[in-house]
Every structure is written in C-alpha cells, then in structure tokens.
Amino acid sequence: MSIGMLVSAVAIGATAIGLAMAPARADDAFVQMAKKVVADVTSPTIPWTGPTSGPKAVPGMSVVYVSTDQRNGGPRGASLAAAEAAKVIGWQYRILDGQGTVSGQNSALSQAIALKPNGIILGGVDAVQSAPLVEQAEKAGIKVVGWHAGPKAGAMTNPDVFWNVSTDPAEVSKAAALYAVATSDGHAGVVIFTDSEYALAIAKSNAMADWIRKCSGCRILATEDTPLGQTQNRMPQLTTSLLERFGKSWTYSLGINDLYYDFMGPSLQAAGISGDGHPWNISGGDGSTSAFQRIRTQQYQVATVAEPLHLQGWQLIDELNRAFAGAPPSGFVDPVHLFIHANIATNGGPKNVFDPENGYEQEYRKIWGK
Numbered sequence: 001m002s003i004g005m006l007v008s009a010v011a012i013g014a015t016a017i018g019l020a021m022a023p024a025r026a027d028d029a030f031v032q033m034a035k036k037v038v039a040d041v042t043s044p045t046i047p048w049t050g051p052t053s054g055p056k057a058v059p060g061m062s063v064v065y066v067s068t069d070q071r072n073g074g075p076r077g078a079s080l081a082a083a084e085a086a087k088v089i090g091w092q093y094r095i096l097d098g099q100g101t102v103s104g105q106n107s108a109l110s111q112a113i114a115l116k117p118n119g120i121i122l123g124g125v126d127a128v129q130s131a132p133l134v135e136q137a138e139k140a141g142i143k144v145v146g147w148h149a150g151p152k153a154g155a156m157t158n159p160d161v162f163w164n165v166s167t168d169p170a171e172v173s174k175a176a177a178l179y180a181v182a183t184s185d186g187h188a189g190v191v192i193f194t195d196s197e198y199a200l201a202i203a204k205s206n207a208m209a210d211w212i213r214k215c216s217g218c219r220i221l222a223t224e225d226t227p228l229g230q231t232q233n234r235m236p237q238l239t240t241s242l243l244e245r246f247g248k249s250w251t252y253s254l255g256i257n258d259l260y261y262d263f264m265g266p267s268l269q270a271a272g273i274s275g276d277g278h279p280w281n282i283s284g285g286d287g288s289t290s291a292f293q294r295i296r297t298q299q300y301q302v303a304t305v306a307e308p309l310h311l312q313g314w315q316l317i318d319e320l321n322r323a324f325a326g327a328p329p330s331g332f333v334d335p336v337h338l339f340i341h342a343n344i345a346t347n348g349g350p351k352n353v354f355d356p357e358n359g360y361e362q363e364y365r366k367i368w369g370k
C-alpha cells in the first residue's frame with residue numbers, strides 16, 4: 001500500500017468512526033508531516049533489520065526474569081516469549097513477580113540474586129530506581145539485561161545493564177502524538193496519562209507533550225500522573241472527573257501504556273459516549289491483548305504503538321547469550337509500528353498481539369545453532 005493510500009485510510013477511518021474534526025489546514029506543514037509519519041508507521045511491511053550473526057548458544061546457563069507486574073501485558077508477554085526462547089537455547093528459566101510495587105520489585109530482585117543465576121532480566125523494573133540491587137548482581141558476576149528498564153533502548157551505565165530491549169521511546173511517543181495531530185487535522189485537545197514512578201514513562205509522556213506543543217492548533221488539557229498499578233481503582237473516577245472538566249474539548253488521550261484504557265470504558269459509556277466516539281484513546285507503548293480487541297471492535301481505543309513482545313523476548317535471550325560469550329550486544333532496536341483499525345489484520349493483529357511476520361525466530365535459531 002502506498003503512503004498516499006495509508007494516509008487516506010487513516011483519514012477515512014477518522015470519518016468512519018465519527019470524529020467531528022475542524023477543517024484541515026492544507027497549508028500547515030506540520031500536520032502534513034504528521035500524516036506522512038503515520039503512513040510510515042502503519043505500513044504493513046516490516047522487514048527484519050535485526051542481527052544475522054553472533055555467538056553460538058552458551059550451554060548450561062540459568063536465567064531469572066524479574067517482572068515489574070505480571071498483570072501487565074507488556075512484561076508478562078516478554079517474560080513468556082523469553083521462556084520459550086530459553087527453552088530453545090537450552091537454559092534454565094524462572095519468573096519472579098514484583099506485583100506492581102517498587103518494594104515488591106526490589107524484593108523479587110533480591111530473591112533473584114540469592115538464586116545465583118548466570119543472568120537476570122529486568123522485566124520493566126527501573127534499573128536506576130533499583131540501582132543498588134543491580135550493582136549487587138553485577139558484583140556477584142550476574143549478567144543483567146533489561147526490558148523497558150530505562151528511558152532509552154541500548155546499553156546502560158550507572159548501573160550497568162548490558163542491553164535494554166525496547167523500541168525507541170522517543171519514536172514511540174512521536175508516533176502516538178502525531179497520530180492525534182494527523183487524524184484531528186491539527187486540532188486535538190489532549191489529556192496525557194503517565195506514571196512518575198518510572199523514568200521511561202516520564203520520558204515518553206514528556207516527548208508526547210513536546211510533539212503536541214509543536215502543533216499550533218492543538219492543546220494539552222491536562223497531564224495526569226496515575227500509577228499503573230492503581231489504574232483499576234483510579235481510572236473510572238478520574239475519567240468522569242476529566243469529562244466534567246473538559247467536556248467535548250477532550251478529543252484525544254495519550255497514555256504511556258494501554259493499561260489506562262482497560263478501565264475507562266464504563267465511565268465513558270455512562271456519560272453517553274459511544275465506543276467509537278471521542279476522546280480517542282491512543283497508547284504510546286505496550287500493545288496488550290485487550291488493547292488489540294478494543295481497536296478491532298472500535299470500543300474506546302483507536303491506536304496503540306505496540307511492542308513486539310514475542311520478538312523482544314527472543315532478543316532478551318540473544319543479548320544474554322552475547323553477554324555470556326563475551327561478545328558485544330547486537331545493537332538491534334525494534335522499529336516502531338502503530339496499530340489502528342485499518343491495519344490490525346496484519347503482523348499478528350488477528351491474534352491480538354504484535355508479532356512481526358519477518359522470520360525473526362528462524363534468524364535467532366540460526367545464530368544460536370539451534
């Protein structure tokens with residue numbers, strides 16, 4: 001599908017689900033740029049750009065995955081994929097659940113260190129927040145890799161993390177924010193949801209806000225700091241409160257995670273808002289099963305910048321294997337992909353997951369000699 005056709009599909013989708021948009025400003029270069037970006041990040045073609053060479057499987061290793069919260073589809077999905085990859089490569093593997101609190105995560109990380117594995121995966125655990133324990137693991141000779149363990153993809157220092165597996169948070173935020181700009185023709189009224197407990201979340205929400213501020217006809221109505229672990233209790237009343245404050249001016253939500261939208265629907269429905277009405281809810285990160293279902297059925301969410309969790313689980317094991325072998329990290333950062341109603345039938349969307357159709361499992365098996 002051409003870029004022009006994808007932009008048209010986005011615009012048609014906007015009209016089809018009933019957003020009352022102001023007339024487009026054809027002379028606004030920023031809005032036109034936003035539409036070009038949206039066309040690129042919604043393209044159904046996702047080629048393999050990851051590694052094609054590396055060390056063979058190091059035998060006899062043991063790994064503990066410390067999850068920030070197994071109720072959250074992101075760390076849970078990555079943990080299950082890493083378990084599958086660990087089985088293929090021939091390692092022992094265990095998951096410990098931090099249950100959504102900093103104290104729980106640090107307790108799980110302490111338990112992981114006490115198990116004396118060869119490697120630890122920080123599954124959404126903020127490496128800086130848990131720096132003393134990460135440093136303790138390093139001193140014990142345990143290799144540490146992360147999944148969303150910091151504000152950027154790549155190697156981390158202070159504390160040292162061999163590689164933090166993630167899409168580029170800046171690009172994730174850009175895609176989410178510019179979808180609001182593009183589909184509103186530069187007239188979005190935005191509420192941003194973030195969680196200040198995590199450096200990654202703040203980096204993403206700040207970047208979203210920066211992009212919205214560049215749109216002269218858009219407005220940031222509010223930024224709500226709401227802990228991900230408390231969304232079930234807080235989001236229903238917060239949604240009602242925001243509707244009372246902003247009414248029809250609230251046309252878009254930008255969240256750093258799909259979890260916020262798991263609990264908004266009943267409040268929006270009670271206010272007489274249809275599932276395809278606004279506020280249009282967009283997630284800058286995650287791609288949970290429930291988010292895919294909402295987007296597919298046009299029920300209170302229009303887009304998610306999904307993480308390829310299955311691919312990332314395999315990458316976590318590959319990065320650990322490189323660390324065990326004394327090789328450098330792969331340097332691979334997943335490209336950003338935005339799921340909307342128009343493209344949800346590709347790249348794993350029918351299964352309610354983002355699973356790129358580019359042969360990544362076979363590539364990793366070839367590298368490991370498996």
